[in-house]
Amino acid sequence: MESQKLQYSRATSSEIILGSEIFKEIAARVHRSRTAKKCAIVTNDVVNRWYLQPLSAELRSRGVKADEIIIPDGEKFKTFETAFSIINRLCELEIDKDCPIISLGGGVVGDIAGFVASVYKRGIPFIQIPTSLLAMVDACVGGKNGLNLNSGKNLIGTFYQPMLTAIDVSVLKTLPLSQLSYGMAEAIKHGAIADSAYIRFILKNTEDIKSRQTGLMQRLIRRSIHIKKSIVQEDELDTGHRYQLNLGHTFGHALETAGSYIRLHHGEAVGLGMLMALRASATAGILEEDYTEILRQLFNDFNLPQKVPEELEKKEILNTITQDKKKSHEGYTFVLPVKLGKVILHKVAPEQIGAFISDALKNI
């Protein structure tokens, strides 16, 4: 097991531990960290089946009582209503200010529990145990959380750093392969932004990643966390530097919206968004190294799509991008690749945006 310390400008620090079969160690840390002899675990009904009892049992063996709150599985429950029901339950359970709330689940559970921890009694200690690859490589770093409204995704949220993030790669064995691939789309994005050697590492090890080889998964997650951590530490409140993390996301979000969030998963849309960004960058004369074929190879290996579904309307894609993007007088801003491991911000004039997006969609 290994440990990393994160230091944030807002005088909060957050520790990440990474290992395999570390529930015992997590329980020991919960026990050591607080005077409270009680905590609340938030999980969903899928993750519950595998991991709630083992975690509760470890906590109990340390004398920590774990109250369990189980929410339904799925993005559609990432709502204020779910958060509110958890808050009411915390009151009924008499969870005090010094009792930690532990999230055990993917990004959805992590976002809801993080939000609740940040507002309940004006903030109680938060411990996260991400169980999906996407949550391990991406959502668990940065201290953001978000809830969806009918008007859009992640429209409510806070910045709140967990006191501990505990990543146990052994739980990946039960994660469906499709979900593993969605996490890989974000990991590939990290390499494309900042680390070409990381992309080569992934290319070389696709089979072992798919079989969730323990040591390899730890190396992968460590690398992604390192990249995301170095970017968010420069920009804790998301006012500038984090823009790099949006590679593939402006295009990807438009594809997700055009498909009503049903046709494409976020991870699939981000992959396609990266292909669009490469194409747009080539047309804008920015691209120094075209790594489209490398991405296509990776998407093929992880069974991620390489073509925008035909039924998605170009008009809808364009509309979403123009509504989504804050338009300054200089135009719309996009994150575009320069070469493997390097991106830049690029402005597109309002009168050129239609042609820019049509071109980005060509052959993709």
Ligand SMILES: NC(=O)c1ccc[n+]([C@@H]2O[C@H](COP(=O)([O-])OP(=O)(O)OC[C@H]3O[C@@H](n4cnc5c(N)ncnc54)[C@H](O)[C@@H]3O)[C@@H](O)[C@H]2O)c1
């Ligand atoms: N806060 C952030 O910075 C941030 C960043 C990226 C994404 N997110 C959010 O994260 C969410 C997506 O996260 P996700 O992809 O983890 O989705 P998710 O939480 O819905 O998990 C995906 C599926 O995998 C299941 N699952 C999770 N771990 C499992 C395991 N070990 N074994 C078996 N099944 C398991 C879940 O029950 C679910 O069905 C979105 O809501 C997104 O907005 C937040």
Ligand SMILES: [Zn+2]
């Ligand atoms: Zn993403």
